[in-house]
Amino acid sequence: MNQGLTDHPPAIDPARPVGPQLFARLRTRIVSCDLAPGTRLSEVDIAAHYAISRQPVREAFIKLSEAGLIDIRPQRGSFVSRIDVDAVLAAQFVREAVEADIVRAACRRADDAMLAMLRGNLTAQQQAVDDPAPQTFMDLDEAFHRMIADIAGQSAGWAYLDMLRTQMDRVRHLTASQLPRQILVEQHRQIADAIGAANADEAEQRMRRHLRRVLTDIPVVAAAKPAFFTEAGRR
Numbered sequence: 001m002n003q004g005l006t007d008h009p010p011a012i013d014p015a016r017p018v019g020p021q022l023f024a025r026l027r028t029r030i031v032s033c034d035l036a037p038g039t040r041l042s043e044v045d046i047a048a049h050y051a052i053s054r055q056p057v058r059e060a061f062i063k064l065s066e067a068g069l070i071d072i073r074p075q076r077g078s079f080v081s082r083i084d085v086d087a088v089l090a091a092q093f094v095r096e097a098v099e100a101d102i103v104r105a106a107c108r109r110a111d112d113a114m115l116a117m118l119r120g121n122l123t124a125q126q127q128a129v130d131d132p133a134p135q136t137f138m139d140l141d142e143a144f145h146r147m148i149a150d151i152a153g154q155s156a157g158w159a160y161l162d163m164l165r166t167q168m169d170r171v172r173h174l175t176a177s178q179l180p181r182q183i184l185v186e187q188h189r190q191i192a193d194a195i196g197a198a199n200a201d202e203a204e205q206r207m208r209r210h211l212r213r214v215l216t217d218i219p220v221v222a223a224a225k226p227a228f229f230t231e232a233g234r235r
Contacts (some may be wrong), residue, residue, distance in 0.1 A: 019056040030069045037082040037228040082230045087167045096211045103207045105152035107200040114151045118192045125185045134176035174221045
């Protein structure tokens with residue numbers, strides 16, 4: 001399967017390091033499933049598409065491989081990796097544990113301005129419930145969780161979670177058009193209410209329940225798109 005390099009604009013900013021830009025761009029396209037699992041990636045084609053040399057492409061491929069997003073097969077080529085269900089489950093387990101502590105810390109630190117910021121995000125989420133483009137709601141969803149980390153004083157901790165969430169986000173993108181957005185908004189609202197009430201136990205319970213939704217989504221999407229998952233995930 002050959003890659004469909006159709007992103008616009010394709011230009012890479014020559015004033016900034018090329019490798020990190022290319023890594024970020026390809027990572028986004030893989031996580032969003034714009035480059036689907038199993039897609040063959042050619043160093044030559046990507047270098048030509050972005051008008052760059054092959055060296056930064058090779059460097060980006062190595063980093064993507066380390067992130068579990070591509071498989072580099074000697075003598076055969078490089079391919080977008082299929083989704084490993086075990087990796088998704090492990091990421092969900094760790095993320096839930098970390099965000100449970102983060103939301104408890106947010107309950108101790110939240111002030112009126114911070115709560116107003118969360119409420120503003122919730123208002124935008126509600127407005128995006130019927131948006132035909134799922135990415136708008138997904139971006140707001142991610143921003144909501146990042147805001148809670150900021151409130152908790154764990155902006156750096158959130159950055160660590162960002163790479164961990166990679167495999168989970170691939171599942172989220174596959175289910176984006178079927179997301180029960182109104183239910184998710186209500187779950188977010190309950191979390192925000194618990195933070196506002198400084199009720200750490202309630203906030204943690206609500207956060208854990210919210211983050212476990214991916215466990216329900218995995219078998220459904222794996223059955224619908226079996227070619228996107230590793231053999232273990234299809235069983």
